[in-house]
Amino acid sequence: MNINRNVLTLDEFTIQQLRNFPNATGELSSLLRDIGLASKRVNVEVNKAGLVDILGDAGSINVQGEDVKKLDIFANNQFMGVLKHGISCAGVGSEEMDDFVVFDDEVSNNSKYVVMFDPLDGSGNIDVNVSIGTIFSVYRRVSERGKPCTKEDFLQAGNRQVAAGYVIYGSSTMLVYATRRGVNGFTLDPSIGEFCLSHPNIKCPEVGRIYSVNHGNFFQYDEPVRQYIDTCQRKTKDTGGPYTQRYIGSMVADVHRNLIKGGIFMYPNTIDKPKGKLRLLYECNPFAFIVEVAGGKATNGKQRILDVQPTELHQRSAFFVGSRLMMEELESYTGKV
């Protein structure tokens, strides 16, 4: 049998990375392994989502007599479960839960990290078979180790992230994560049930031709944003265009595509949502970290996203993220960040 030993699994890769840090404890690798495990379980359920009418709708009783949970609640429970039972996480914050959760036991109180996640982003797309995703963000806690973690651990600026990543449940399932050293992507090989390194050292192209924004809200955006969108529409061959508009309404899929191909994703504030729609801690910060490590930029239109000091767990933000030169062109309208 021909086994391609050039292909590293997620575990092999994170362990290999550890060798560069003789003092590393392996806690981050263990955390990533836990996240990988939860996402494989979620992946199985996402793949069955189309069968919901046959097996029973959310809130009903399935053929085994068990409650059928909504997929986003299922995903939330999976991530909570693996992180609680692991050895590296002192507590979690989730887009699905009003408050953060402290894992108040001896091992967890001695753990180095807290994790924030959006268990199933774009869940409005589940019914129509469009890619959805999980987003996560890892912080070193600032509270004293040996004691339960505190709210301050969760309200850290995004520039203090140790790692961030996402899982995209799409035509194939991928886990992409970033540390300060780089961004790497792993594709799930269903035949062995492992994430395998498929996109090493991802770099976001400096410029692309894709802009992603909800055009339906165009007249609700501030004038500078409208002007920039207008510029995108008028691009010609001579000015770096023409541009293509691509907007799925599932940020994980939209930003993933733009990260690989080059592009800009925008969710500006609107008249109806003056603070924006996306959550700073669960959606904007992790993607800002990933895209910046890959060479791109991320702002709220006024400030670098990663420098915003959060005051609330579920704080919302306008969000602009993507290829460096496209972001700089946007800034020529909204003001330099």
Ligand code: AHG
């Ligand atoms: P939800 O998880 O409630 O489906 O929200 C998805 C998020 C994000 O992933 C996406 O880019 C954005 O909301 C889409 O919002 P609009 O439909 O307002 O464009």
